[in-house]
Amino acid sequence: MGYVNLSECLRELEATRRLVRLREPVDANIEAGVIQRRAYRKGGPAILFENVKGCTFPMVGNLFGTSERIRYIFRDTLRSLEALMSLKADPAALLKKPLRFSGVPLALLHTMPKTVSTGPIMARTTRLSELPQLRSWPMDGGAYVTLPQVYTEDPDAPGYARSNLGMYRVQLSGETFAPDREVGLHYQIHRGIGPHHAAAIRRGERLPVNVFVGGPPAMTLAAVMPLPEGMPEIFFAGVLGGRRVRMVRPEGGLPVLAEADFCIQGYIEPHAVKPEGPFGDHLGYYSLAHDFPVMTVTRVLHRENAVWPFTTVGRPPQEDTVFGEFIHDLTGALVPTVFSGVREVHAVDAAGVHPLLLAVGSERYVPYAAERQPQELLTSACALLGTTQTSLSKYVIIAAAEDSGLLSAHKIPHFLAHVLERIDLSRDLHFLTRTTMDTLDYSGISLNQGSKVIIAAAGAPRRELSSELPRDFALPEPFGEARVFSAGIVIVQGPPHGAGRDRHDPRLQSLAKALGETSGMEGLPLVVVCDDAAFTAADWDNFLWVTFTRSDPATDIYGGKSFTHCKHWGCAGPLVIDARLKTYHAPPLDPDPVVEARVDALAAPGGALHGVID
Structure with missing residues (x-):
């Protein structure tokens, strides 16, 4: 059976040396995030921060930091879940190998949550300001919940069957939010909470929201599963956790995860928005401040000996x-x-x-x-x-x-x-x-x-890719060095971007025209223009990150001998992608050197995390 709660999971991880305790005082402001990211980078254990400055609650980071550990956490149910998925892909497999699917019926019995009269989560209350105030990057606009499980139900059809459990960014503090009263709820387009919020607005009602933190690890993973609309994540959590999810349903309110470590309860007024952000995000840049729904908080619950799980995001991998x-x-x-x-x-x-x-x-x-x-x-x-x-x-x-x-x-x-x-x-x-x-x-x-x-x-090869620049290759001003990154791909050093948003850059048009007139480019069909050719060409991760996060196809794709025919765009020469940072882009994430130096000391010989982080 899977873990009932987070504490049970942490005890098991520590007993198997997959978790270490850190007793040194650690600041949730930037420092804890640096440690977590370094632990992940090294493939290290989960870290239990026992002494969080200015906070009575411990934190745990890097809980899901390795493939081995995440499979260990769900080892009791993984076989049944994999069998269920393969059965969905190939129903006939049940007739061919019935013993392989013997655990599926029991797994399906765990889908429906179990309503209980009370649970550990109802033990105590606290305030938002007493929670760990995690900031991951220097420009973050406030403290954030980074592993939230945001639970809502359809106002038109309340209940588990049309519920949504999602991992949406929750900002605990910031200049725009009333202290201990409001949090920002940032959900992106194409997220399951959207239809619930739309229904509440149409009905002219508040949308009740519960934000769970901690609890059974299966709930955390369920919150990030890309399930189709109408398939409740909480049902999936029961299968993954190997037991029915226990929920306390107060009279007239949303159900509360009985084994959660924390629960932030509240509601969103129909058109209540406030600026949320900035926040260092998983593309490797800051998402800036924009209006998003604001949640009015009515109560913050927590269990005895609650632990605050967290992660940080940034340029992948994380x-x-x-x-x-x-x-x-x-x-x-x-x-x-x-x-x-x-x-x-x-x-x-x-x-x-x-x-x-x-x-x-x-x-x-x-x-x-x-x-x-x-x-x-x-x-x-x-x-x-x-x-x-x-x-x-x-x-x-x-x-x-x-x-x-x-x-x-x-x-x-x-x-x-x-x-x-x-x-x-x-x-x-x-x-x-x-x-x-x-x-x-x-x-x-x-x-x-x-x-x-x-x-x-599709089809047979049209060209043989080249690994060398043409003999007479030359670039127009103000473009700098060019190098072949991989067969067929050229990286070009470009000048700083200066065009406005939603505008082509005349200098890139001139470059594309020149490349289209350059002989010998047949085997080099892709040219990427960037701010730092050496960095972009250092490895595939750099190339992919720069090329595809810093370009918009319609704005930033050019072509040698390009044409538009009956609204179809194409080119006869090389394809040119402008992958420079633009004047309107969000800034990339840069570390705080003072905090990095403090963490260096923890990682050094004799430091509390020597051998645990890099």
Whole structure:
């Protein structure tokens, strides 16, 4: 059976040397986050911060920091859950291997939450200001809950069946919020709480909200699962946790997670918003202050000996990367059942997840054609952009499995080389402009608005990729050095960006024109312009992060010998992506050198965390 609560999990992790205690005083303001990120980077244990400055509650970080540890935490239920997922992907497997699915019926019995009269969470109350005031990065606008489980129910149909459990950013303090009375609730587009909030606004009612922190680890993971609308995450938590989730339902109020460590109770008035942010986010930049719903807090509950779990985010990979890998392992087999014709998808973590989606699909529409071209692939790409979390993708690059038996979206260098060998740049780029995009992505034309591009490739190779610049290669002023990063890909040092938002840069247009007139570029179909060529070319992680987080397809893609024909854009020369930081982008995350030095001392020989963090 899975863990009843967080304390039970922490005791087990400590007994198996997967958790260490830190008794040194630690500041929740920046310092705890630095330690957590370094522990993750080293592949270290979970860390229990017993002495948090100015706070009576201990904190635990890096709880889910390794794939081994997350699988250990859910070891009792993982086999049944994997069997359930594979059965969903292939129902006929039940007849072929019935013993493999023997645990599925019991797992399904755990889906419905169990209502109880009371629970440990009802033991005590506190105030927002007495909670750990975690700030992860120097420019963060206040303290944040970083592993919240935000629970709401549908105002039109209250109850578990249409509930939503999501991990939405919760700002505990800041200049705009009334102390101990208000918190910011930042939820992005395409999130399950949205329909509940919309229904409450339509009815002219407050939306009740409970924010759980801690409790059974299965609830934390359920809150980040990308489940379809109408499939309650709390049901999934029961299966993953190996027991029915125990909920206390006060008369006339939302149910409370009985085994939670903390619960922040409150409501959102129909049109109540206040500026929330800034916050150092998982794309590696700050999301800036914008109006988001404000939650009025009525009560803060906590259990005896409560522990505050936290994480921090930043440029990937971070601890949330482990969540993504775990979810992919669970659900990867379901992809063909959700998206017909799609065999594999990879939301690239190094590029911030939503900016870049790689996919392997089928191309079977016209199998008898003399020359194969993307057709079914385009249908599949549109499906990916039409539902679930893949709809937030900005660059969708899709290739046909039939062209290579070794093609995998998770082998990125090989995948991109495969695409660049085959793509027809005059035909195979398809833009969606003035559309919705990820709230955290500042490369577009406004908050939540930008563009997307589908890049599809099918058929035999069209070109042999080159690993060298042409002999007479030259760049127009004011562009600097150029280097081949990988076969077919050139990185160019560009001048600082100076154009306005939603505007092409004339200097990039001139560069694209010059490249289109340069002989010998046939084997170099992709050119990326950046602020720091050496940094961008240092490794694949840097290349992916810079290229896809700092560009908006419609604004920042140029082409040699480009043309527009009947509203279709293409080019005969190389594709040029402007991946410089723009004047309107949010700033990247930079560490606090004073705090970093304090943590260096903890990591040094003789320090309390020597050998635990780097």
